[in-house]
Amino acid sequence: MKSVVLFLALFSSVSAFAQVEQELDSFGGNEALYLKAQALNPEVQNEVVQNRFINRTNRVEASLEGSSVFGGDAYNRTNNIGFNAHYHINPHWSIGAKYNYGINKLTPEGTAMVREAAQEAERNPENPSILFPQVIYPKSELLGLINWYPIVGKLSFGSWGVAHFDTYFTAGYGTMELGSNSPMASSNAGVATLGAGLGFWLGSNLTTRVEYRAEQYSAQYYDRTEDMLTGVASLQVGWIL
Structure with a gap:
């Protein structure tokens, strides 16, 4: 018994x-x-396996992007609007493309230099002592990308719910169209990029990415070739199809 x-x-x-x-x-x-x-059963060590919130195998992600560029020509500041498309091979790897269109404006220093050059040209049009500064700026770029997602996690927003996220690294290469205020109105340059970011999955389809990339390209001035190394901070909002 x-x-x-x-x-x-x-x-x-x-x-x-x-x-x-x-x-x-x-x-x-x-x-x-x-x-x-x-x-x-205290003798058994229990572990929790963290599955990913959204199945991203053989799926396409499309997103809009807004970004700011740090560095580059000293007299110019650039903000971008763009579009991204990624094909997720599996939860850890994706390939994609990025297009950005640049919105450029002179810095306060650049504006002052142009104003002084214009005033000097009025005073002494034959032989001005102050010349207009040459400014080279990115007009657009098109990049091919490969992304790696090594770590998954989640964040609690209280009563709003839980957002799942992936950290990821991105690398790519493409072409950049450069504009100028000189007679050489535009030119093309190869551009390489390397960066990292966080991808937030806010539901079964809605995605948000916060990303920072470094970009390297060459700009041709009158008397020199300048190697540009810029930083690009972006916010992307998209949809997984």
Whole structure:
């Protein structure tokens, strides 16, 4: 009789432990359920496997982008609007393309230099002592990209819910159209980029990315070739098809 009671108690404990383990979700779980499972069998180390919130195998992600450029020509500042398309091979790798259109304006220093040059040209049109500064700026760029997503996590926004995210690294190469205020109105240059970011998955389709990239390209001035190294900080909002 004692053997039967002991068997029933052991069977009940194992069944309860298995049920609690099934109730644990795969992305953090309920802490109370986790503690119950641990208490039922303290000798077993329980681990939670963090599955990704959105299945990103063989799916296409399209997004709009706004970005700011840091560095480049000292007399110019650039902001971009753009479009991104990514094909997700699996949750860890994707390939894609990025197009940005540059919105440029002179810095306060550049504006002052142009004003002084214009005033000097009025005073001494034959032989001005102050020349207009040459400004070279990015008009547009088209890049091919490869992205790697090594780490997944989640953030709680209280009553608003939980946002799942991936950290990722990106690398790419493409072409940039450069504009100028000189007679050489525009030219093309090869551009390489390397960066990192966070991709937030806010639902089954809505995506948001916060990204920072370094870009390298060459700009041809009158008397020299300047190697430009700029930083690009961007916010992207998109949709997974």
